[in-house]
Amino acid sequence: MKIIMLGAPGAGKGTQAKMIADKYALPHVSTGDIFRANLKEGTELGMKVKAYMDQGALVPDELTVEILLDRVSKDDCKNGYVLDGFPRTIPQAEVLDKELEKLGDAVDLAIDVEVPDENIVRRMSGRRACVKCGATYHVEHIPPKQEGICDRCGAELIQRDDDKPETVQKRLSVYHEQTAPLIDYYTKKGILKTVDGTQDMDAVFGAITAIIDRH
Ligand code: ADP
Ligand code: ADP
Numbered sequence: 129m130k131i132i133m134l135g136a137p138g139a140g141k142g143t144q145a146k147m148i149a150d151k152y153a154l155p156h157v158s159t160g161d162i163f164r165a166n167l168k169e170g171t172e173l174g175m176k177v178k179a180y181m182d183q184g185a186l187v188p189d190e191l192t193v194e195i196l197l198d199r200v201s202k203d204d205c206k207n208g209y210v211l212d213g214f215p216r217t218i219p220q221a222e223v224l225d226k227e228l229e230k231l232g233d234a235v236d237l238a239i240d241v242e243v244p245d246e247n248i249v250r251r252m253s254g255r256r257a258c259v260k261c262g263a264t265y266h267v268e269h270i271p272p273k274q275e276g277i278c279d280r281c282g283a284e285l286i287q288r289d290d291d292k293p294e295t296v297q298k299r300l301s302v303y304h305e306q307t308a309p310l311i312d313y314y315t316k317k318g319i320l321k322t323v324d325g326t327q328d329m330d331a332v333f334g335a336i337t338a339i340i341d342r343h
């Protein structure tokens with residue numbers, strides 16, 4: 129099963145993608161996580177993407193597509209995967225479809241987690257991420273048991289540099305211009321499903337598992 133998570137930055141794609149990955153034993157593939165890991169390690173890729181990410185702009189398609197195709201060609205992706213944060217532009221979606229078509233394959237579901245812009249800034253200003261395992265929390269909505277400490281691995285929780293309000297606004301406008309057109313793209317393919325992302329985390333997950341189990 130190949131699932132794409134769509135939605136604005138902060139809509140809860142990553143949170144849900146991790147839960148789907150656990151329940152259905154699929155790898156969770158996040159281009160944002162791959163870029164951040166490279167930034168942290170100071171790799172050549174990390175240096176190339178830093179300026180884009182800092183500004184809240186998209187990393188160029190060519191570079192992003194190369195990283196993604198390399199990742200999904202790995203053995204653990206043979207039986208499917210959950211894509212979180214990819215595709216983010218129509219050209220990215222077209223390349224993915226073309227590559228899958230070569231293998232006689234296709235994306236099964238595109239799940240759009242809908243959250244209005246008004247809720248997004250609050251979601252992102254409260255987001256905290258584990259420096260070690262990448263688990264994500266929210267200071268009000270999904271707090272860790274102990275403030276500033278990851279429940280899963282005990283490491284420190286930090287705020288992402290690009291979650292500052294100025295960058296969030298920029299990312300939201302990039303989303304509306306470049307990513308939201310994918311909703312139409314997957315609707316036309318007949319695989320778009322929409323869930324109400326303003327519900328609590330477990331209710332959103334319930335709606336998503338109902339969609340997957342029906343598929
Ligand atoms: P969020 O879901 O909160 O927006 P991500 O972790 O998905 O955050 O992405 C963080 C940043 O990484 C984006 O703002 C962008 O700079 C870069 N990025 C991630 N995925 C892509 C992609 N598919 N295409 C271009 N840039 C991307
Ligand atoms: P995305 O991957 O779409 O950028 P995240 O999954 O990182 O979004 O979620 C953004 C923030 O909102 C995080 O702090 C997360 O803990 C929180 N969050 C996720 N889902 C919900 C929800 N259903 N209700 C409230 N807060 C949520």
Ligand code: ZN
Nearest residue numbers: 258261278281
């Ligand atoms: Zn952790």
